[in-house]
Amino acid sequence: MMAAEARADPALAPVTFKDVIVTFTQEEWEFLNLAQRALYRKVTLDTCRLLVSLVLPCSGPTASCPCSLGLHSGP
DSSP states (O other): OHHHHHHGGGGGGGEEEEOOOOOOHHHHHHHHHHHHHHHHHHHHHHHHHHHTSOOOOOOOOTTTTTHHHOSOOOO
């Protein structure tokens, strides 16, 4: 696929981590119980692993891949 095609048809654009991740505000995060927070972390990590498996491996810790940056404990 050519870059020009992706710009012309958004359906052909690559999927990014930001396209599929669920985010919470600090206030929303505080309403989650420990089990919900653990589930969020698991689903986020699984999603990241799936996306990474679909593309070339990250080029190192300076890459913009969220997996290389690690998952944090809050929003």
